[in-house]
Amino acid sequence: AQKITQTQPGMFVQEKEAVTLDCTYDTSDPSYGLFWYKQPSSGEMIFLIYQGSYDQQNATEGRYSLNFQKARKSANLVISASQLGDSAMYFCAMRDLNTNAGKSTFGDGTTLTVKP
Amino acid sequence: DVKVTQSSRYLVKRTGEKVFLECVQDMDHENMFWYRQDPGLGLRLIYFSYDVKMKEKGDIPEGYSVSREKKERFSLILESASTNQTSMYLCASTISGPLVEQYFGPGTRLTVT
Numbered sequence: 001a002q003k004i005t006q007t008q009p010g011m012f013v014q015e016k017e018a019v020t021l022d023c024t025y026d027t028s029d030p031s032y033g034l035f036w037y038k039q040p041s042s043g044e045m046i047f048l049i050y051q052g053s054y055d056q057q058n059a060t061e062g063r064y065s066l067n068f069q070k071a072r073k074s075a076n077l078v079i080s081a082s083q084l085g086d087s088a089m090y091f092c093a094m095r096d097l098n099t100n101a102g103k104s105t106f107g108d109g110t111t112l113t114v115k116p
Numbered sequence: 117d118v119k120v121t122q123s124s125r126y127l128v129k130r131t132g133e134k135v136f137l138e139c140v141q142d143m144d145h146e147n148m149f150w151y152r153q154d155p156g157l158g159l160r161l162i163y164f165s166y167d168v169k170m171k172e173k174g175d176i177p178e179g180y181s182v183s184r185e186k187k188e189r190f191s192l193i194l195e196s197a198s199t200n201q202t203s204m205y206l207c208a209s210t211i212s213g214p215l216v217e218q219y220f221g222p223g224t225r226l227t228v229t
Contacts, residue, residue, distance in 0.1 A: 033215045037220075042222070093159075103164055
């Protein structure tokens with residue numbers, strides 16, 4: 001069984017600063033993917049970034065990067081140069097890459113508030 | 117752009133009513149999902165479907181059923197709504213493949229009174 005843990009229910013960051021949102025995971029699957037999604041107050045989940053367990057390099061996508069430490073089973077999201085529009089709930093998720101169905105396990109989420 | 121739409125943003129139903137939540141995606145995705153989201157509990161998978169007429173139970177299927185008669189449409193059915201089914205319901209879809217993201221609809225906030 002897969003499990004995702006997000007230990008920070010809420011985080012605050014000053015505008016233009018960087019912030020790290022924590023995510024640890026547990027799985028027995030040999031091949032897995034880790035995902036981050038953003039959910040603004042409007043409710044719609046937006047995909048941000050993903051990383052495969054076999055990837056040697058950390059994924060980056062614009063201001064988002066995924067700090068993947070396989071031995072520690074962590075996949076933290078780093079947002080650089082925070083903007084007011086980054087205020088949202090963020091979810092870490094994972095799935096077994098040996099199935100095609102795309103079924104994912106989600107964490108409980110972290111609410112990020114960016115202060116002006 | 118992939119678009120996932122849900123039939124209602126807000127819905128209020130009475131206890132015991134049969135409730136249908138509809139989800140439609142326009143990108144020919146094989147896989148579709150229904151989640152419920154509750155504060156402090158993240159997203160929990162109710163059911164998913166990897167093909168027309170195919171379905172599999174997720175983590176919390178009790179009290180729910182689903183229907184997928186056409187590839188683009190995935191319906192969630194609450195046979196007899198109860199107050200503990202008051203929640204935000206999110207539909208998602210994805211193509212088949214190893215490292216692919218899910219596309220979500222805007223959600224339906226269901227209140228059962």
